Amino acid sequence: MATLFETDVNEGDATLTGEDILDGLAGKDVLVSTITDRIDAALIARLPKSVRLIAQFGNGVDNIDLEAAWAAGVTVTNTPSVLTEDTADMAMALMLALPRRLVEGTQMLLRDRAWAGWSPTSMLGHRLRGKALGIVGMGRIGTAVAQRARAFGLAIHYYSRNRRPPGVEEPLGATYWHDLDAMLEAVDIVSLHTPLTRDTQNILSAARLNRLKSSAYVVNVSRPELVDEPALIAGIETGRLAGAALDVFENKPGINPRLLALAEANKVVLTAHMASATMEARIEMGEVVIVNIRTFMDGHQPPHRILPETPLPRALRA
Numbered sequence: 343m344a345t346l347f348e349t350d351v352n353e354g355d356a357t358l359t360g361e362d363i364l365d366g367l368a369g370k371d372v373l374v375s376t377i378t379d380r381i382d383a384a385l386i387a388r389l390p391k392s393v394r395l396i397a398q399f400g401n402g403v404d405n406i407d408l409e410a411a412w413a414a415g416v417t418v419t420n421t422p423s424v425l426t427e428d429t430a431d432m433a434m435a436l437m438l439a440l441p442r443r444l445v446e447g448t449q450m451l452l453r454d455r456a457w458a459g460w461s462p463t464s465m466l467g468h469r470l471r472g473k474a475l476g477i478v479g480m481g482r483i484g485t486a487v488a489q490r491a492r493a494f495g496l497a498i499h500y501y502s503r504n505r506r507p508p509g510v511e512e513p514l515g516a517t518y519w520h521d522l523d524a525m526l527e528a529v530d531i532v533s534l535h536t537p538l539t540r541d542t543q544n545i546l547s548a549a550r551l552n553r554l555k556s557s558a559y560v561v562n563v564s565r566p567e568l569v570d571e572p573a574l575i576a577g578i579e580t581g582r583l584a585g586a587a588l589d590v591f592e593n594k595p596g597i598n599p600r601l602l603a604l605a606e607a608n609k610v611v612l613t614a615h616m617a618s619a620t621m622e623a624r625i626e627m628g629e630v631v632i633v634n635i636r637t638f639m640d641g642h643q644p645p646h647r648i649l650p651e652t653p654l655p656r657a658l659r660a
């Protein structure tokens with residue numbers, strides 16, 4: 343097989359420092375990054391002059407200081423689309439997991455060996471059909487979730503930066519809400535599908551969580567910073583909220599023990615940032631990274647360049 347690129351590969355070490363990244367970049371033209379690599383202004387200022395492209399292996403680019411990259415003349419690309427369907431599948435799985443007590447049922451059988459057999463009142467959950475789903479962010483992934491949720495009989499509500507132009511029908515008979523606060527009062531489940539930007543950070547603030555019905559629960563396959571996590575935890579602990587199903591949560595220095603306790607009590611379902619983790623998606627993401635790099639190296643605009651009108655990620659945390 344012909345060698346396409348000469349690479350210096352970091353094999354899955356999620357704790358790369360800026361120095362590690364810079365060390366690996368000597369003599370290179372492209373930095374291929376993932377969400378765990380913090381590419382802040384200080385690091386960008388120290389990039390070798392040869393590095394003109396940051397090719398993110400992922401959809402979200404909130405780990406990259408886009409303004410600093412652009413100011414330094416560095417192009418940034420990502421891999422949208424190829425992880426849309428798998429991420430939407432996981433949102434659906436999480437949406438079902440809490441009301442249908444999937445994790446609890448498995449734990450009772452396998453971990454606790456406590457199943458006494460079927461009875462009419464054993465493991466009763468709640469039906470999804472007929473409930474109202476509020477989607478925050480009706481982009482590619484939000485729309486793919488809406489399609490699935492519609493098939494499950496949920497009524498679709500959404501709040502989004504981009505409303506369809508006047509006269510264009512809402513997809514899937516969805517109800518658009520200009521006012522997120524009002525939508526939260528109306529729905530039974532809220533699912534987050536917006537990128538993390540300066541505008542969306544803490545979009546599910548403590549005050550907004552308070553607007554949800556006490557029977558409502560939160561699904562998050564996007565970014566932890568979209569939610570006031572301490573307020574979410576306190577809300578579930580006090581019964582103010584029914585629960586949460588989270589693929590993403592604060593994990594520095596570790597997962598909040600109160601969140602783990604809620605998962606033990608089956609009020610919360612936790613998965614390990616794996617919404618896009620299919621073999622197929624990872625292969626396709628790699629292919630898109632290669633297309634972005636080759637196009638750029640051939641002197642053309644890469645197909646998935648992050649454009650300057652893109653809402654900026656929130657300021658990277660110190």
Ligand code: 8YV
Pocket residue numbers: 375376377378399400401402403425564617618619
């Ligand atoms: C990826 C994600 O696995 O693409 C994203 O934005 O959150 C994940 O599903 C990760 O970003 C890889 O860099």
